[in-house]
Amino acid sequence: MVMTTTKTMKTAVYYRNTDVRLEERPIPTIGPGELLVKTMACGLCGGETMEWYLAPRAPKILGHEPTGVVVQVGAGVKGIKEGDRVFVHHHVACMRCHYCQRGYFTMCEQYSKSGIDPGGFAEYFRVPSENAYFDTLVLPDEISFEEGTVIEPMACVLHGVRQTPISHGDTVAIVGLGFMGMCYLELVRLSPAGRIIGIDFSDWRLEKALQLGATHIINPKKESPVDAIKEINEGRLADVVIVTAPTVKAWEQGFALCAKGAHIHFGAPPPPDASLSINPNFLYFNEIKINSAYSASHIDTRSVLEMLASGRLDAKPLITHQFGLDGVQEAIQMLLQAGESLKSIIIPDLTKS
Numbered sequence: 039m040v041m042t043t044t045k046t047m048k049t050a051v052y053y054r055n056t057d058v059r060l061e062e063r064p065i066p067t068i069g070p071g072e073l074l075v076k077t078m079a080c081g082l083c084g085g086e087t088m089e090w091y092l093a094p095r096a097p098k099i100l101g102h103e104p105t106g107v108v109v110q111v112g113a114g115v116k117g118i119k120e121g122d123r124v125f126v127h128h129h130v131a132c133m134r135c136h137y138c139q140r141g142y143f144t145m146c147e148q149y150s151k152s153g154i155d156p157g158g159f160a161e162y163f164r165v166p167s168e169n170a171y172f173d174t175l176v177l178p179d180e181i182s183f184e185e186g187t188v189i190e191p192m193a194c195v196l197h198g199v200r201q202t203p204i205s206h207g208d209t210v211a212i213v214g215l216g217f218m219g220m221c222y223l224e225l226v227r228l229s230p231a232g233r234i235i236g237i238d239f240s241d242w243r244l245e246k247a248l249q250l251g252a253t254h255i256i257n258p259k260k261e262s263p264v265d266a267i268k269e270i271n272e273g274r275l276a277d278v279v280i281v282t283a284p285t286v287k288a289w290e291q292g293f294a295l296c297a298k299g300a301h302i303h304f305g306a307p308p309p310p311d312a313s314l315s316i317n318p319n320f321l322y323f324n325e326i327k328i329n330s331a332y333s334a335s336h337i338d339t340r341s342v343l344e345m346l347a348s349g350r351l352d353a354k355p356l357i358t359h360q361f362g363l364d365g366v367q368e369a370i371q372m373l374l375q376a377g378e379s380l381k382s383i384i385i386p387d388l389t390k391s
């Protein structure tokens with residue numbers, strides 16, 4: 039009789055925001071066109087604290103901002119070899135459907151169904167052939183594994199910025215300065231914007247925003263954002279408003295900050311049962327243009343990789359905490375408390391026990 043032993047790995051399994059367990063799972067096996075990657079780092083996303091979305095899908099291994107080293111290459115893979123340092127995008131579009139043909143890759147039916155197996159909060163993950171083919175990027179030497187974790191979320195933000203026209207001299211207001219807000223700030227700083235106004239309840243984050251290129255900051259606990267922007271901006275409101283917080287309150291605040299002719303961009307979703315009341319007369323007579331961006335395409339990830347490699351974008355100030363796989367629950371709690379933290383990344387090698 040032949041004894042077979044399945045090799046196992048450590049993973050962090052999500053049950054609820056207050057219940058994430060370290061569990062052993064089999065190391066995935068790969069087929070043709072696929073890759074096996076040893077996870078070196080993986081960011082924790084704000085979406086991974088949305089219990090309303092995650093609890094019905096639990097138990098689940100999260101993590102979709104991974105970088106790692108390719109340890110096994112399936113038959114037929116071209117351009118990627120064992121030992122390569124890579125970023126892997128968990129979502130890829132089919133490239134053939136109506137939406138893909140029109141360039142709306144994240145609206146593709148296949149897009150949100152695609153994923154890595156079992157997730158980035160594991161010592162290893164399998165990269166399906168589509169992801170290996172379309173959106174696995176070899177990291178240049180300039181980008182560390184830690185910095186590479188920022189590619190996916192920054193690409194989501196770039197996807198939003200690309201849809202939001204910012205003209206020379208525009209006053210841009212960013213509502214919410216968590217990690218995503220800071221990503222918007224870094225990209226807006228590279229635009230021809232005039233004033234860049236950061237709005238958040240945390241003085242620590244506001245201070246950080248000034249360091250990252252905000253020209254003005256407003257804490258709504260201390261002053262009315264509407265009055266404060268008018269004071270900064272010659273009596274006008276903002277030409278471009280970017281709302282990064284996933285709450286109805288933040289969306290309402292965003293509309294209140296729109297100047298005539300403003301573009302307002304929404305970068306994060308309130309829960310599915312949320313509703314918002316808005317005066318259509320105001321929207322019409324002020325020619326307010328609304329857009330939103332969900333996730334990122336293979337074009338956005340490549341663009342961000344180039345911007346990080348060239349040093350035009352800096353991921354380092356955005357990564358504030360590191361945890362092992364045993365620290366995912368703590369990282370989730372830290373993100374929810376929105377204190378003195380931006381991005382937490384999970385490093386499997388730091389796992390204790």
Ligand SMILES: [Zn+2]
Nearest residue numbers: 083084085102
């Ligand atoms: Zn995410």
Ligand SMILES: [Zn+2]
Nearest residue numbers: 132135138146
């Ligand atoms: Zn498609």
